[in-house]
Amino acid sequence: xxxxxxxxxxxxxxxxxxxxxxxxxxxxxxxxxxxxxxxxxxxxxxxxxxxxxxxxxxxxxxxxxxxxxxxxxxxxxxxxxxxxxxxxxxxxxxxxxxxxxxxxxxxxxxxxxxxxxxxxxxxxxxxxxxxxxxxxxxxxxxxxxxxxxxxxxxxxxxxxxxxxxxxxxxxxxxxxxxxxxxxxxxxxxxxxxxxxxxxxxxxxxxxxxxxxxxxxxxxxxxxxxxxxxxxxxxxxxxxxxxxxxxxxxxxxxxxxxxxxxxxxxxxxxx
Numbered sequence: 529x530x531x532x533x534x535x536x537x538x539x540x541x542x543x544x545x546x547x548x549x550x551x552x553x554x555x556x557x558x559x560x561x562x563x564x565x566x567x568x569x570x571x572x573x574x575x576x577x578x579x580x581x582x583x584x585x586x587x588x589x590x591x592x593x594x595x596x597x598x599x600x601x602x603x604x605x606x607x608x609x610x611x612x613x614x615x616x617x618x619x620x621x622x623x624x625x626x627x628x629x630x631x632x633x634x635x636x637x638x639x640x641x642x643x644x645x646x647x648x649x650x651x652x653x654x655x656x657x658x659x660x661x662x663x664x665x666x667x668x669x670x671x672x673x674x675x676x677x678x679x680x681x682x683x684x685x686x687x688x689x690x691x692x693x694x695x696x697x698x699x700x701x702x703x704x705x706x707x708x709x710x711x712x713x714x715x716x717x718x719x720x721x722x723x724x725x726x727x728x729x730x731x732x733x734x735x736x737x738x739x740x741x742x743x744x745x746x747x748x749x750x751x752x753x754x755x756x757x758x759x760x761x762x763x764x765x766x767x768x769x770x771x772x773x774x775x776x777x778x779x780x781x782x783x784x785x786x787x788x789x790x791x792x793x794x795x796x797x798x
């Protein structure tokens with residue numbers, strides 16, 4: 529699919545890219561900065577070392593998608609919290625096509641599928657294997673032939689290299705473990721465990737819910753997108769999302785997210 533196909537379809541049914549931004553994100557297109565952080569779950573408060581001022585842009589605290597503009601010491605960023613799952617996050621990215629956004633970092637949690645990756649480690653995905661349903665709607669017509677299962681999508685090449693380089697430098701300076709990820713994007717948390725062996729056979733070492741579709745959506749709207757993950761759980765160590773995870777692991781993860789992520793983000797979006 530190309531962005532013009534989306535725009536033409538919106539116009540056919542009475543809308544514009546500006547309308548889509550307003551309705552999906554809850555803010556007008558002119559409020560969005562060139563640099564964006566997009567997160568399924570985290571609010572900007574988890575990165576209080578990143579910004580010195582934030583402005584909530586939505587009309588209501590009950591909005592489905594929350595948007596802030598934040599000021600850092602170097603530049604301004606729009607921060608978008610979408611909710612969990614490929615459809616809502618991809619729709620938000622498609623809505624950014626009508627704004628001045630040029631580059632974005634996806635920040636979120638990822639589950640490890642390797643004994644060598646630990647809770648609190650950082651992962652930079654080099655690709656994402658599709659296990660979601662949203663991706664079929666991003667391939668273009670005809671819809672009935674668009675089963676994207678098992679297909680691979682990629683972050684923007686330039687953004688990935690910059691993010692990888694910055695992550696390597698900052699993690700080594702702070703003695704933090706980091707990894708290159710081959711992620712599987714899935715639509716379910718609870719049912720995934722019946723398919724772990726198959727997912728491992730695809731060569732995946734981490735699992736999450738959004739990036740296969742997110743990388744496709746960003747490419748359609750010509751936004752340079754890469755992802756920065758915090759490992760929240762590890763199925764192979766019996767520390768999955770449906771297991772109890774100890775307080776030490778939780779606290780280490782929060783400390784890395786608070787103190788290391790802002791350094792990587794600021795250097796990468798510069």
